[in-house]
Amino acid sequence: MGDGNAVNNRGGATNSSNSEKPEWLQQYNLIGKIGEGTYGLVFLAKTKSPANRGKSIAIKKFKQSKDGDGVSPTAIREIMLLREISHENVVKLVNVHINHADMSLYLAFDYAEHDLYEIIRHHRDKVNNMINQYTVKSLLWQLLNGLNYLHSNWIVHRDLKPSNILVMGEGDEHGVVKIADFGLARIYQAPLKPLSDNGVVVTIWYRAPELLLGGKHYTSAVDMWAVGCIFAELLTLKPLFQGAEAKSTPNPFQLDQLDKIFKVLGHPTLEKWPTLASLPHWAQDIQHIQAHKYDNAGLHTAVPLSPKSAPFDLLSKMLEYDPRKRITAAQALEHEYFRLEPLPGRNALVPSQPGEKVINYPTRPVDTNTDFEGTTSLQPPPPMQSGNSGGMAGPHGVNRSAPRPMHMGMQRMQPQGMAAYNLSSQAGMGGMNPGIPMPRGVPHQQQNLRRKEPSGMGTGYPPQQKSRR
């Protein structure tokens, strides 16, 4: 664990001088906090080692469980297995660190500048236009490609949602999708049981009906349901099934979420889904679930697709009620949709047509005043070491014109800096090969690049408070 697989046994991480930092942390420059999820905080750091100097890393710090029982040996075993996972469309776990002083766990991942939550939000709230067909198809293809790899390795994600689907920023991997947070749900018994209430809302919008009806088995089909919801959201920029979450008990029956699903897809029937009868809430909640009559509005009312089109066919197969009949990731990759123009490509973020405008997605806001303990200080961030900043004056390019509604220290990385950071990190990914679609079923190293990189990226938008991701 950590560099050289040594388990570090020193004190807690701080944002102060090097001598007080645990040894593993000294290999990074901590830049600031970039997010907060159910299980802890996510930080942006840069590596200091000469081989990878300035490479961006996302460090996820896991909270202690409420009983303070630290990281169990089972969790450690699971995490070590995740280090073996390697695929272009799955975010790389580069290091695992345990602070034995407080038994806190830190996972270091390759950093991705964007995620689908932000990309969708940008189209919906900022540029006010749809995501182009090529981008939707490329994002979906890569998501399925990564998921197919995870499922082939018996890893069910369990918590797929737009914020867990990352997209690389500028560099050799620009526009490449990376699935994040895989395998962690099992370790932490999520998504049904967050460790503690930190105000982050656990979304139920992507949860499969068999789980909502009380099913206990997480099969790969639950991920495919989530992919269907995400596919629809990419097409409409709105969550497909936006149920209000019940919070009365630790794991309450989410009736409203089911109601939202049934309103679009109609009532599930035993004829179409024979094992429905064995699901606890179907049997117990006859009054709410079985007695309510739903008119089958139809999926076509919720998405702008012709019911006879290939994307509609694929989407309906992902949103099949019976998990045993739901399309698998491997089958979805073979679907006709991906054989029709525009063909999916490796860089999902390039324009779909020659001459079409490049969309400059905002870079992640960075809260430079929060240290690894999650403590907010008002100290200015430490200066970046020379060579890391790509010519920027500050540590990560302060967007001075942007208001900061979220945290005093929230700042955005400037794109010209990111280009420099990415240079050293993406060796061996091959050169650009515009115009060649991604072949199906070949290892990622052999996949060709499809289009040219856009010529530049602009500045971002001010960060906004997010309660639901």
Ligand SMILES: Nc1ncnc2c1ncn2[C@@H]1O[C@H](COP(=O)(O)OP(=O)(O)OP(=O)(O)O)[C@@H](O)[C@H]1O
């Ligand atoms: N490798 C990474 N590179 C860049 N950003 C990341 C990385 N991993 C996670 N993030 C971002 O950090 C933020 C918090 O992520 P995290 O996974 O902790 O929570 P979440 O996905 O928002 O919610 P939950 O923990 O409930 O699944 C999100 O914006 C996410 O996109």
